[in-house]
Amino acid sequence: MDREKLIVSNQIGYLILKEDGAVLESGGDLKNDEHSANVIMGLLNLTESIDESFMPNSSCERITIDYEQHYYSICMSNRRIYIVKISKSQNGVTTTTSSSSSNSVYNDASDTGAVLA
Amino acid sequence: MEQQLEEVLAEIAARQDTVGALLANRQGLCLGTKGNINPNVSGIGMAISEQVAKLEPNTTVPATICLYSGNKRCVIQKDGEITGVIFKQQTAASATAASN
Amino acid sequence: MDYVHSVWSYFASICNCWQCTEDTGAQPNEPNERTHLLVDPVNHSPALRRSNSDGLSNDYAHSLPKRDDQNALSRLVQNTAINMINVGAMDCHSLEHQEYADRIRLYSQRLHQQWNNVQHPSISLKGLLKDVPSHQFYLSKPIFPEDTAQMKLFTEKAHISVSHIQIDHKEAVVVPFRIP
Numbered sequence: 243m244d245r246e247k248l249i250v251s252n253q254i255g256y257l258i259l260k261e262d263g264a265v266l267e268s269g270g271d272l273k274n275d276e277h278s279a280n281v282i283m284g285l286l287n288l289t290e291s292i293d294e295s296f297m298p299n300s301s302c303e304r305i306t307i308d309y310e311q312h313y314y315s316i317c318m319s320n321r322r323i324y325i326v327k328i329s330k331s332q333n334g335v336t337t338t339t340s341s342s343s344s345n346s347v348y349n350d351a352s353d354t355g356a357v358l359a
Numbered sequence: 360m361e362q363q364l365e366e367v368l369a370e371i372a373a374r375q376d377t378v379g380a381l382l383a384n385r386q387g388l389c390l391g392t393k394g395n396i397n398p399n400v401s402g403i404g405m406a407i408s409e410q411v412a413k414l415e416p417n418t419t420v421p422a423t424i425c426l427y428s429g430n431k432r433c434v435i436q437k438d439g440e441i442t443g444v445i446f447k448q449q450t451a452a453s454a455t456a457a458s459n
Numbered sequence: 460m461d462y463v464h465s466v467w468s469y470f471a472s473i474c475n476c477w478q479c480t481e482d483t484g485a486q487p488n489e490p491n492e493r494t495h496l497l498v499d500p501v502n503h504s505p506a507l508r509r510s511n512s513d514g515l516s517n518d519y520a521h522s523l524p525k526r527d528d529q530n531a532l533s534r535l536v537q538n539t540a541i542n543m544i545n546v547g548a549m550d551c552h553s554l555e556h557q558e559y560a561d562r563i564r565l566y567s568q569r570l571h572q573q574w575n576n577v578q579h580p581s582i583s584l585k586g587l588l589k590d591v592p593s594h595q596f597y598l599s600k601p602i603f604p605e606d607t608a609q610m611k612l613f614t615e616k617a618h619i620s621v622s623h624i625q626i627d628h629k630e631a632v633v634v635p636f637r638i639p
Contacts, residue, residue, distance in 0.1 A: 250599040278414060285410045286586045290403045292426065292433050293396070296378070296446055300589045301428045304597045307411055308423040308607050314414075315602075319594035326598050363620035371613045375605075382617050390621065421614070423607040426587065427600075434606045438614035441621060445610060 246270060254312060255327035259283065263323075271327050282316060282325055361391065368393035371445065378431075378446040385440045396446050404444040408437030492566045 246269035249256055255271030263283035268274055291299035307314040316325050364382065371380040372393040379396025383389055387405035389398040411424050424435040430449040435442065554562070591597055626632075 249595060281410065281413045284413075285407060286588055288403065288406055288410065288587060290406070292403055292587075293400050293446070296396070297426065297428045297431055297433055300586060302426045302587050303429075303589060303591045304427040304600065305587065306425045306427075306602050307414065308425065308602055309415065309418060310420050313602055315598045315600075316588070317591055317594050317597040318588040319591050319597075321590060322594070323588070324594040324598060361620070361624050363623050364617065367613070367616040367620050370616070371609065374609055377609075380613065382613075382621075384621075390617075423610050425602065425606055427597075432603065432606065434610050436610045436614055438618065441614060441617055443610055443613045443617060445606070445613065447606065 249324065249326050250315070250328060252329045252331075253326050254329045257282075257323075257325040259323040259325070261321050261323070266322065272325065278325070282314075282323075286316070286318075286323065364391050365393070371443075376447045376449050378448050380446075381444040383442040383444065385442075387442075390441070394446070396444070400444055401442070404435050405437070405442045408435050408442045411435075412437055492562075492569055 247256065247267065256269050257265060257272045257275065257279055258267040259265055259279055263279060265276065265279055272278055303317060305316045312327055312329050314325060314327050368380050368382065368391050377394065379392060379394030381389060381392045381396045381400055381404065383401035383405045387402040389401035392398050407424060411422055421436055421438045426433040432447040434445040434447060
């Protein structure tokens, strides 16, 4: 875990994408998670604006996707798209094991052992 | 007829910082609005919520999407057949209240 | 399949060179990134040695009564020959490994220069997000739990109210067409 980039506290996964959606860096729950990258790129590329008068096109500085135990925070800086998955509980590690069962590839040795057992 | 829906929309739109509320069906058609929100938003609102539904398709509780632009927020959620959109704008008074 | 693909891309690259070389005015002796991979392949292709196939058809003309068939056959041979490029028969300049590496470096450097000059269309604004100066600042901003709570209440109540929607029809729903 410590070799991975820490962007925000309570982070349980991250993706850094190029403008075209290519994965530059990833880690934690989102390690090599092309599926999430594709879905979020599909979201960001919805070219229609929400409402030209209330929120014009390309005016959002951030998008969050809120689930029960965690949420995703998405923004773009220097033409890189940053996606972080953040745990809502104070201890991020406990929720990591429960939520990582979905579709994540986890390189932690202890986790791999748990999956095999 | 849809009086009950009108009441729900009015109740939601009357909450703090809320500019308007909209309800769309599965086809992206607007079922009703209250406050300052364009009924045309139903289409893009549904498109956004449908796309986000692919992110964690096995989850039971629907995701709440929020787009932030300055002091404005656009909150979207798809729950089964319907999609709700709420426009919010943080006023100066509520901003100070939140910081206290 | 890979082999076919590589052969195809090889020919495609030759064609590209044909299109782009003529206006560069480079010295013919100095190979550069626009030099033909094959020097004038048409002259070396067996297709132009038409006399061979002509002679073939003449030789056998008397022994075969159906001359039309013979013509068709020799046309086939010619067409096949036209589409062939005999790479082995050509005077291909072989490259030393060092020279090869030098050229790779030189060409990729030139490509890079050109790439920087291109106006990339993707710069134009599209999509929902705008570029922000500090991703860390925005990513670490808290979310609004009251938004989620408000939305939960909204969709729950909306589900109930939508299920109560019904049409109070004052006239007949089914209208008979006036079919004469």
